Amino acid sequence: MYPSLFDYAGATSWPQAVQLLQEGGEEAKVLAGGQSLVPMMALRLATPALLIDVNGAGDGEPRRESGRLVVPALTRHATLQRSVVVRDACPILAEAASWIGNIRVRHRGTIGGSVAHADPAGELPCSLVALEGAVRVLGPSGERIIAASNFFQTYFTTALEPGEVVTAVEVPVIASGRGWAFLELIRRVGDFALVEAAALIDLDDAGQCARVRLTVGAVGERPVDLSDEAGAVLQNGSIDEASAAEVGRRASAAVDPPDAVHGSGAYRREMVAVYVRRALLAAAARAGRGGAA
């Protein structure tokens, strides 16, 4: 349980982090909250030659910027969970954060680390795709903004180029009346999810579905955006047991999760149907007629 030898460098700004990362090359890893990287190092599954600690690179709080919620990369999950700004602007993000690990993990882990790590079972990647959020990155050639739908590519792999670091995450503010739900299936409190479902629903004046966003997580190489499949069933119709179950069936058919110690692939696939149905019904119950659409 002792990591192999590594060098350590502290960055006090994002440009400095980028510079250190360029110098360190492929053997360098960025250390934010360390809640995934450090255990992997202790198990010697990761053996970086250089750790670039970015904890000194910025300390901003989540804030609203012209209809968007901007969450700085070093925002801890516990802050996400409790911040009044986040709960007001994007409550689903606070809800998703509350499912991450345990209280110790949530106090150290950061949103930037979580998206850069891109664990397919991560709560934040799943929510960000559902929210049509984006990731702000800084690299040798400057800043760019990558849509969450393009950012998460496959297992532990993102659209980050060499030398790039995540500096913030941004999502649209959830308008009042938009219903939302984030649910996940776990075998034990604090564990990685077997299935995650994030749903956002807008109803029209008649209480019919005006727009639906649906993402499932933990069941593939990256968050699976099933909004089109959900829309095909629900658009301009009512969201009830039958229609939500139909989306669940289609969602289940669209994924092929692998076997894991916590549950077989077949079980997780079956549970996608259950959790999609429950998430859609829960989001619809929160939505107000003539809401955000």
Place this chain on the structure above:
Amino acid sequence: MTAGVDARTAPPAVPVAPVGPPGELVRTGETFRVVGTSISHRDFEQKVRGELSYADDWRMPGMLYGRIVRAQLPSALIERIDRSGALAIPGVHAVLTAADVPRNAITEEASGLGMDPIVQPVLAADRVRYQGEPVAVVAAETAAAAEDAADRVLVDYRDHPGVFDPEAALAPDAPLVHRQGNRLVEWRLERGDPDEALRTADAVVEGEYRTQFVDHAYMEPEAGVGWIDGDGVVTLRVATQVIEHAREIAQILGVPHTKVRVIGTYMGGGFGGKEDMTIEPYLALLVWATRRPVKMVWSRQESLLARQKRHPFTMYYRTGVMSDGRIVGETVRIVGDAGAYPLLSPRVLFAGAVTAAGPYDVPNVRVESTAVFTNNVPTSAMRGFGAMQVVFGYESQMDRLADQLGLSRTEIRERNFIKKGGQLPTHEQLDTYVAVRETLQTALEALDEEAGSGDAALDGGDTNAHYLVGRGFACGIQPYGRSRFFADRASCWMGLERDGSAVVRIGVTDLGAGQAASLAQITAEVLGVHPDRISVHIADTALTPLSGGTFGTRQLYMSGNAVLKTARELRDKLAPVATSLLGVDDPAELEFADDRVAVRGGADRFLSLAELSGAAEERGVMPFHLSTFEAETGHFDVRTGRGQTFPDFTFGTHAADVAVDLETGQIRILRYVACHDVGRMINPQRVEGQIQGGAVQGIGYALSEEIRIVEGIPESSLFADYLMPTSADVPDVRAIPLEIGLGKGPFGARGIGEPPIAPPAAVLANAVADAIGVRITELPITPERVLAALRERRGVGADRERGGPTPA
């Protein structure tokens, strides 16, 4: 009352209130001052403050760090070991292999009856028999260097056929784990004519039940520090349940027993996992080879991968019953996976056999209980010790019998409960009062009470889920104390200091369950010394009389009785001094209490214990005493399966209501009660702690914990993949200790360490069956197994949706 003794720590002596139906109880009429009170002890406070020095907290100047190199294959021949890469790492002081071990054998004859001659190497020499088996051991100046060195010990293996399923291992052409054959032991017990009884029974229920490998998963890892002291004695300060392993360690080193000293630390849990040796021989070898202090701490990965586990059992039950509910015959066949080495498997399968018919008097019964070698990680002692797995078997059978006959589930049990004088499958008669019926009644009443008091919404806030609710309960019998044929003994030294404080020296180890604290309480009761003025020195082979390890729920029975006996004898030794000074004739007129000895009824005629101690010494009566408690012994005939087994048993009943999510298969425990008859409580708070902890550990076993081993390779080597429940996953357990049938421990106490872990699996299997109408027969009861059972029910077209629990 003396100053400093408040009402909480020493209430006025009152008779212990009788519980349960009068007439059948054994009552002594004794009254107690200290026994039966929930006094605290320094270990509580030290643990909460983080001040207690656990094994891993110890440091020595010049200390090295040890690490084991473990086999990466479950069955292979060792062709070559190259340690040059490891030795080249700076700071590495030793890399030892089998050839470096003076006597490369861990010997313990576990059955006690001369049945298992197979020797386990300390370090594998030419062959590895399970993944994780120690192959080499290294010592280096830092823990990181030791880990680097261990990674660079290169072992060339050649594949060797292995066998991973115990029933496959019994096939004639199965690969042999040991050349003596794969059948390690088979116990056979028979009473009456079960075949004939099953032929003539009104109904016969057959059941096959499977349990899994689980880990002890204590908080404190296997840890210790060793050094050679100024007298050349190899001294190990380690977390162990058994300091007597000092003798085995001496044999491994090839030195006299007196040249190895084991000091046992207060442990952060053992549960049987520190009953066999863990780090001790490896630490001793490194200390011996380097002549330096060495520390070794196993990582959680090592512990989960390679330390012994609980036996998976496959149990085949056939139970015959008459239409009135009387069980007339039963056959039980148990196959237990011993893994690659014997360890304590013979004893575990023995305990399983003895208790296989449960707390029921079955006139015709046959039990065959077999331990089989495989190339899986070895299995050995774990809380419940074979008597746990069978509860899942016999209590599932009882509910099935009730359903088959249309009797209530309490009625079928009450018709068959064993009573004092009733017989186990070994033909031995129970010789103490059996209060299992009272525990059943109490548990069910308490569950109704809990249900009536209202609780959280069934759906846990998720209104889109669909649930069914069910109730289950299970009764259990668990031995306490070692098998009688071991002729168990425990010794104790006790002295009264000149200031009237008391010293107890006894070899007992403290798992964290308050072993030492209970002994202080017993001493206080007899000698009248305030508990805070008693020092209990434990667990040091050089300084404390040996009292046997802390296992088999034996410690209160053995060391408790040893302390009680020693204290009474010391009191009797000092009494004549007191009688002569106080001018009374009969020692019975004396009362030892409140730090003094007084004449009963004569308020002004007393001596302080300090005065008594001094006066005794002046008269040449030394105020200390050494004594040995000898357990009840008995003979057991392996050939006929008849004879006496355990000194006594503890009985109990657990009951629960559950909600089953019909879509996900998840089980939520709505309420859980656990009731045991403990005869006499020395410290009620500790008794309740044992019951709650045992029930929670048993719930983990029932619902989620499993080390899944595929072809000899464990899939759970991290807690992330070992689903031990957390405080957020388990319900509040209502613990209800009863004091009804006095047992054989001090003041009539019965052991309570192991019994509470055993019933939960059967309770929850019965509750799930009650909820969904289908029975799960394989542990753990995972959501997937529940869904599979639900599919099976839909398949047969049964439809039994209900809104509430079935009354018991």
